[in-house]
Amino acid sequence: METALAVLVGIMVATGVYLMLTANLLRYLFGLILLSNAANLAIFATGRLTRAVPPLVPEGLQAPAEPVANALPQAMILTAIVIGFGLLAFTLALVVRCYRELGTLDANAMRLSEPPAADEEH
Amino acid sequence: MGWLLALPFLIPIVAGLLALMARGRVWLARAIGLLGCAALLLVTLGIFIVVARHGPVAAQMGSWPAPFGITLVADRLSAIMLLVTGVVGISVMVFGLADIDRRRERQGYQGFFQLLLAGVCGSFVTGDLFNLYVWFEVMLIASFALLVLGGERRQLDGGIKYVALNLVSTLLMLTAIGLVYGLTGTLNMAALHLAMSEVQQPAAINTLALLLIGAFGIKAALFPLFFWLPASYHVPPVAVTAVFAGLLTKVGVYALIRTFTLIFPADLALAHELLLGMALLTMLTGVLGAAAQYEFRRILAFHIISQIGFLVLGLALFSPLALGGCIFYMVHNIVAKTNLLLISGTARRMAGSFELAQIGGLYRASPLLATLFFIAAFSLAGFPPLSGFWAKLLLVIASLEQAAYWVVAVMLVTGALTLFSMSKIWAGAFWKSHPGDGPRLLHAFGAAERVQRLLPAVALVLVTLALGLFPQPMIAFSEAAAKELLNPAGYIDVVLAGRSR
Numbered sequence: 001m002e003t004a005l006a007v008l009v010g011i012m013v014a015t016g017v018y019l020m021l022t023a024n025l026l027r028y029l030f031g032l033i034l035l036s037n038a039a040n041l042a043i044f045a046t047g048r049l050t051r052a053v054p055p056l057v058p059e060g061l062q063a064p065a066e067p068v069a070n071a072l073p074q075a076m077i078l079t080a081i082v083i084g085f086g087l088l089a090f091t092l093a094l095v096v097r098c099y100r101e102l103g104t105l106d107a108n109a110m111r112l113s114e115p116p117a118a119d120e121e122h
Numbered sequence: 123m124g125w126l127l128a129l130p131f132l133i134p135i136v137a138g139l140l141a142l143m144a145r146g147r148v149w150l151a152r153a154i155g156l157l158g159c160a161a162l163l164l165v166t167l168g169i170f171i172v173v174a175r176h177g178p179v180a181a182q183m184g185s186w187p188a189p190f191g192i193t194l195v196a197d198r199l200s201a202i203m204l205l206v207t208g209v210v211g212i213s214v215m216v217f218g219l220a221d222i223d224r225r226r227e228r229q230g231y232q233g234f235f236q237l238l239l240a241g242v243c244g245s246f247v248t249g250d251l252f253n254l255y256v257w258f259e260v261m262l263i264a265s266f267a268l269l270v271l272g273g274e275r276r277q278l279d280g281g282i283k284y285v286a287l288n289l290v291s292t293l294l295m296l297t298a299i300g301l302v303y304g305l306t307g308t309l310n311m312a313a314l315h316l317a318m319s320e321v322q323q324p325a326a327i328n329t330l331a332l333l334l335i336g337a338f339g340i341k342a343a344l345f346p347l348f349f350w351l352p353a354s355y356h357v358p359p360v361a362v363t364a365v366f367a368g369l370l371t372k373v374g375v376y377a378l379i380r381t382f383t384l385i386f387p388a389d390l391a392l393a394h395e396l397l398l399g400m401a402l403l404t405m406l407t408g409v410l411g412a413a414a415q416y417e418f419r420r421i422l423a424f425h426i427i428s429q430i431g432f433l434v435l436g437l438a439l440f441s442p443l444a445l446g447g448c449i450f451y452m453v454h455n456i457v458a459k460t461n462l463l464l465i466s467g468t469a470r471r472m473a474g475s476f477e478l479a480q481i482g483g484l485y486r487a488s489p490l491l492a493t494l495f496f497i498a499a500f501s502l503a504g505f506p507p508l509s510g511f512w513a514k515l516l517l518v519i520a521s522l523e524q525a526a527y528w529v530v531a532v533m534l535v536t537g538a539l540t541l542f543s544m545s546k547i548w549a550g551a552f553w554k555s556h557p558g559d560g561p562r563l564l565h566a567f568g569a570a571e572r573v574q575r576l577l578p579a580v581a582l583v584l585v586t587l588a589l590g591l592f593p594q595p596m597i598a599f600s601e602a603a604a605k606e607l608l609n610p611a612g613y614i615d616v617v618l619a620g621r622s623r
Contacts, residue, residue, distance in 0.1 A: 112276045
C-alpha cells in the first residue's frame with residue numbers, strides 16, 4: 001500500500017512539475033494543485049496505512065491489539081487541505097483577473113512590473 | 123504567562139478582523155489599527171523585558187502538555203524579533219496614514235496589515251513546526267492581499283509572480299513537515315531536538331534539511347531562489363513595500379536559524395556548507411542587481427536580497443560570535459531598511475517619481491529628509507559609527523576566527539558596492555538639481571501628513587543611531603541569544619518542563 005502511494009505521489013509530482021515548467025499561468029496553477037495534493041498524500045502515508053482497523057483499545061489492554069493508523073497526520077492534512085483550498089482559490093481568482101487586465105496568460109509576455117530595458121527590445 | 127505569549131498574535135488578529143469589518147468607515151479602521159499596533163508594541167516590549175531578565179518562557183495552549191499540544195515559547199531570539207516587529211508595525215502604520223489612498227483603505231488595507239503582523243508574530247512565538255506552517259500561511263495570504271490591493275495592472279503582474287513562487291515554498295515546507303513527523307513522531311521543536319539526535323538515517327536527515335532550505339530559502343529570498351522579490355516588491359504602495367522589506371524575508375531567515383540550530387543536529391556539515399555558498403552568492407547577486415537599477419525603490423528592493431546573504435552567512439558560520447552578529451545584523455537591517463523605504467516614499471511624494479533620472483534637488487528642498495536618508499543609508503553600507511558597522515564587524519571577526527578569508531573578502535566587496543548604490547541614490551535624488559521645476563516642499567503638505575511621514579522615519583533613525591553609538595547592550599544581548607541557540611538545553615527545559623534528558 002505504501003509503495004503504491006509512493007508511486008502515485010511520484011507521478012503526481014512529475015506531472016505537476018511538468019505542467020509548472022510551461023509559461024502558461026493556468027497550467028502552472030494546475031501543476032501547483034497536483035503538487036499540493038501530492039504533498040498531502042505523502043503526509044497521509046507517514047501516518048501508517050491500515051485497512052479499516054478502528055483505533056479502539058480492547059478491554060483490559062493498554063494499547064490497540066494490532067497496528068492502527070495515526071490520526072494526527074490525517075488531522076494535519078485536513079488543515080492543509082483547507083489552507084491549500086483557500087490559497088489556490090485566491091490564486092485562480094488572481095489568474096483570471098490577470099487575464100482580464102493584461103490580456104494574456106503567457107508569463108513571458110508579462111513584463112509590466114519589470115519592463116525590459118529600452119535597448120533590449122530591438 | 124500563557125496569555126502574554128498569545129497576545130502578540132491575538133491582538134493583531136482581533137484588531138485586523140475589527141478593522142476589516144469597519145473598513146467602510148476609514149477613521150474607525152484607522153483608530154483600530156493604531157490601537158492594535160500600540161498594544162502590540164507594549165506587549166512585545168513586555169515579553170522582551172521578561173525574557174531578557176529570566177531567560178526563555180513557554181506556555182502550553184489549552185493546557186495540553188508538550189509535546190502533545192501547541193507550545194508557545196519565547197527565547198531571546200524570538201523576543202528581540204517580536205520587539206522589532208512591534209516597532210516596525212507602528213512605524214509603518216503611522217506612515218501608512220499618509221501614504222495609503224482612501225480607496226485601498228476602503229478595500230481593507232488596515233485589516234490585512236494587522237493580519238500580516240499576526241502571521242509574523244505567530245511565526246516568532248510558536249514552538250511547533252506545523253503551527254509555524256499555519257502562521258506562514260496567515261502571513262502569506264495577508265501579504266497576497268496587500269500586494270494586489272488596489273488592482274493596478276503592474277500590481278497584478280508582480281503579484282502573480284510573488285504568489286506563484288511563494289506557493290511552491292509552502293508546499294516544500296508542508297512535505298518536509300510530513301516527513302519529519304513520519305521520521306520522529308513529533309512536531310514540537312524542543313522534542314524534535316531530542317528525537318532528531320537519535321535518528322540514525324543520515325540520508326533522511328539530509329533530505330529534510332534540503333527540503334527546508336528550499337522552503338525557507340524561497341521565503342528568505344536566497345540565491346538562486348529570490349526571483350519573486352525583484353519582480354514584486356516595487357509594485358504596491360511604498361508602505362506595503364516597507365513592511366514587507368522589514369519583516370517578511372526576515373521570517374524566512376528566522377525559520378532557517380530555528381530549524382538549523384534547534385531541530386537538526388549541530389554537525390550537519392552538508393547544510394552548513396550549502397548555506398554558506400548560497401549566502402555568499404546571495405550577497406553578491408543582490409548587490410550587483412541593485413547596482414544595475416536606476417529606480418530609487420528597486421535599488422532598495424534588490425539590496426534586501428544582498429542583506430539576507432549576510433544574515434544567512436552568520437548562521438552558516440555557526441559559531442556563537444557569528445550567530446550573535448547575525449542577530450545584531452537582523453535588528454539593524456530591519457530598522458534601517460524599513461526606514462529607507464519610508465524615506466523613499468516621502469522622496470517620491472516630493473519629487474514626483476522613483477526614477478533617479480526624473481528627480482533631484484531633495485537636499486535643498488528638505489535637509490531633514492536628506493539627513494535621515496544619509497544616516498540610514500550609510501548605516502546600511504556599514505559606516506562607523508553607525509549600527510551597520512558593528513553588525514558587519516561582528517561577522518568579519520567571526521569569519522576571521524574560522525580563517526575564512528575569502529568570506530571576509532566577499533563581505534567587504536559587498537559593502538563597497540552597497541556604498542556605490544547608496545551614493546548613486548544620494549547623487550541622483552538628493553544632490554543633483556531637479557530636471558523639472560524642482561520638488562514640492564514639505565510645507566506644501568498638510569501638518570498632519572508631514573508628521574505622519576517624518577515622525578516614523580525620525581524614530582527609526584534614532585534607533586539606528588542608538589544601536590550605533592551605544593552598541594554594547596545590544597551586542598551582549600545578541601551574544602546571549604546566540605549562546606542560547608547553540609546550547610538549547612534551557613529552551614528545551616521550559617518547553618518540556620524538565621524532561622530534557
